[in-house]
């Protein structure tokens with residue numbers, strides 16, 4: 537019989553720790569151990585202040601952990617230049633960061649930073665998908681609305697075709713129509729490219745819809761890492777039940 541080759545995770549973290557800045561407790565989180573495989577669609581949820589955004593920033597190398605293992609494709613983060621790292625692991629921030637140049641310059645930013653060919657055709661296709669096909673790309677990006685900036689930032693990251701996409705509340709400032717378009721685009725994109733996605737969201741309906749796996753942060757750690765259906769249907773403990781109830785997402789709803 538042919539032996540199947542075990543799939544290597546794209547990202548692996550083991551016993552990740554981040555010091556807490558302040559006197560309340562020693563660690564923001566500790567003992568965070570997990571991995572990310574191609575096509576994983578992870579909803580990263582939990583009450584405010586657990587460090588969800590901080591964990592995403594560590595995974596994207598915009599912040600640094602204090603202890604623990606962080607690997608990309610079996611190689612320690614220490615062996616990979618952060619710029620190189622970010623061509624594989626894309627990150628879309630909660631507050632989209634734009635340079636004070638034209639929208640077009642912003643779209644081309646990562647391609648020029650990483651000396652990659654800018655795929656104009658794909659850029660236009662993606663702009664259409666997120667509902668920005670009529671946007672004047674010659675205008676200064678600072679004149680865009682928050683929701684427009686958010687979608688430009690997403691398109692900019694997708695153009696790099698990363699293997700993992702870290703998404704920090706990226707639909708929070710979007711109207712319902714735009715939000716749906718973005719969710720559909722990312723669903724189709726993940727199907728086509730096998731991109732792993734990690735969504736930080738407070739919108740549990742969205743978490744259910746976009747994910748097949750949940751990372752639940754509580755008690756200063758990644759308390760649960762399980763399939764989405766199971767997570768929402770059968771709360772693993774009182775902590776999860778309280779969280780779901782507080783969000784109006786009780787077991788029978």
Ligand SMILES: Nc1ncnc2c1ncn2[C@@H]1O[C@H](COP(=O)(O)OP(=O)(O)OP(=O)(O)O)[C@@H](O)[C@H]1O
Nearest residue numbers: 554555556557564583584585586587588589590591
């Ligand atoms: N080393 C640290 N790095 C980042 N935040 C820290 C640190 N130490 C303490 N904090 C505090 O912990 C909290 C972590 O915030 P973070 O945004 O990562 O959490 P979150 O779970 O994403 O919250 P929210 O859901 O409100 O966005 C903040 O209140 C921050 O001030």
